[in-house]
Amino acid sequence: MPSLKDLRNRIASVKATQKITKAMQMVAAAKLRRAQTAAEAARPYAERMSAVLGNLASGITVGPETPRLLAGTGSDRVHLLIVCTAERGLCGAFNSSIARLARDHANRLMADGKTVKIICVGKKGYDILRRQFAEQIIELIDLRSVRQLGFEQGDMIAQKVLARFEAGEFDVATLFYSRFRSVIAQIPTAQQIIPAQIEASTGSSDAVYDYEPEEGEILTTLLPRNLTVQIFRALLENAASEQGARMSAMDNATRNAGEMIKKQTMTYNRSRQAMITKELIEIISGAEAL
Amino acid sequence: MATFNFELVSPERVLFSGDVDAVVLPATEGDMTVLAGHSPVMTALKTGFLVITSTPGNGRRVLVRGGFADVNQNGLTVLAERALPAEELTQEILDHEILQAEMAYDASNDPATKHAAESAVAQLREAKAALNF
Numbered sequence: 075m076p077s078l079k080d081l082r083n084r085i086a087s088v089k090a091t092q093k094i095t096k097a098m099q100m101v102a103a104a105k106l107r108r109a110q111t112a113a114e115a116a117r118p119y120a121e122r123m124s125a126v127l128g129n130l131a132s133g134i135t136v137g138p139e140t141p142r143l144l145a146g147t148g149s150d151r152v153h154l155l156i157v158c159t160a161e162r163g164l165c166g167a168f169n170s171s172i173a174r175l176a177r178d179h180a181n182r183l184m185a186d187g188k189t190v191k192i193i194c195v196g197k198k199g200y201d202i203l204r205r206q207f208a209e210q211i212i213e214l215i216d217l218r219s220v221r222q223l224g225f226e227q228g229d230m231i232a233q234k235v236l237a238r239f240e241a242g243e244f245d246v247a248t249l250f251y252s253r254f255r256s257v258i259a260q261i262p263t264a265q266q267i268i269p270a271q272i273e274a275s276t277g278s279s280d281a282v283y284d285y286e287p288e289e290g291e292i293l294t295t296l297l298p299r300n301l302t303v304q305i306f307r308a309l310l311e312n313a314a315s316e317q318g319a320r321m322s323a324m325d326n327a328t329r330n331a332g333e334m335i336k337k338q339t340m341t342y343n344r345s346r347q348a349m350i351t352k353e354l355i356e357i358i359s360g361a362e363a364l
Numbered sequence: 365m366a367t368f369n370f371e372l373v374s375p376e377r378v379l380f381s382g383d384v385d386a387v388v389l390p391a392t393e394g395d396m397t398v399l400a401g402h403s404p405v406m407t408a409l410k411t412g413f414l415v416i417t418s419t420p421g422n423g424r425r426v427l428v429r430g431g432f433a434d435v436n437q438n439g440l441t442v443l444a445e446r447a448l449p450a451e452e453l454t455q456e457i458l459d460h461e462i463l464q465a466e467m468a469y470d471a472s473n474d475p476a477t478k479h480a481a482e483s484a485v486a487q488l489r490e491a492k493a494a495l496n497f
Contacts, residue, residue, distance in 0.1 A: 126432065129436075283404045283405065292406060
């Protein structure tokens with residue numbers, strides 16, 4: 075049976091923890107709103123981009139002239155996994171579910187005898203994947219110093235990926251991130267970005283287009299840009315998901331702490347009562363003995 | 365005057381969406397004006413001012429840095445890599461942009477990108493002069 079003082083300390087410490095989780099929840103809620111607006115504002119650009127690209131790609135036939143970003147290298151021996159996670163923990167299963175998706179994917183590829191290379195964006199994914207794939211991880215991109223995610227970060231990652239692709243280091247690239255559906259639902263997603271997957275255009279391709287400069291030239295500049303846009307979008311979705319996951323995780327933690335405080339207070343009050351009763355009995359029985 | 369639908373989108377946000385009379389685009393092969401009923405065309409953009417005219421004799425200028433314009437029967441869509449409305453431009457922003465373009469020039473060895481960066485610097489300088497900074 076813990077003493078009264080122990081109980082009091084325990085309650086105080088749970089209360090302190092609850093204050094922290096509550097504060098974190100509120101901070102996450104504020105950040106979530108910002109991240110969500112950013113993710114939503116970026117959507118039109120990405121959609122138009124894929125519409126334009128679809129328009130363009132439906133007009134050409136795949137041949138030896140086609141840029142490799144669209145047609146692929148012709149083999150699928152080496153796979154690159156770009157795993158985007160958060161820089162911080164305490165956000166529920168957010169990081170581990172992305173890492174798990176990437177790990178399953180990597181295991182499947184390796185069982186098929188393919189070579190796997192991994193680029194980690196964000197420290198937490200690196201920490202999880204490092205245990206099993208220490209040799210496969212070729213780069214860790216740290217975005218911790220970045221306050222506000224901008225197009226530059228997406229561009230920076232895309233340039234690194236492109237440089238490796240140009241150097242022939244891999245054939246297929248897949249992007250892992252968490253799609254933001256709502257505050258309570260974040261869906262870990264794998265998206266193939268190289269070779270580019272393009273949805274067929276809807277309808278408007280019957281018009282005769284003029285291209286300035288030529289079609290092929292536009293395509294070669296558009297494809298790397300599309301890569302940047304996809305990565306940028308993944309980063310934004312991820313940022314919103316992270317805050318959403320943290321918010322619900324901290325909400326849970328706050329509620330649990332509340333329950334714990336309630337229970338502990340009950341025990342504390344009971345043992346206090348028992349103590350008082352015991353003292354009274356001692357006094358009364360002492361007086362009766364006289 | 366006939367109007368058409370115009371959208372200016374940058375990665376961070378939608379800057380303009382609505383009906384306009386004419387838009388002047390800084391296309392890579394020379395400036396071009398898009399009016400209603402323009403034939404479908406797709407063109408790359410260089411650094412320069414895009415002028416939106418929604419009422420005659422009244423233009424809004426937006427500085428764009430690279431991107432694409434797509435004209436089809438639904439109207440004109442511009443995907444700008446960076447877009448800065450002229451009224452939001454300040455000397456610091458322009459200086460920063462010039463610095464970045466100069467750094468891009470120094471960083472590359474490929475003649476085509478070097479040339480693009482060089483003309484971007486020139487365009488930005490011109491923009492700076494036009495805005496009286």
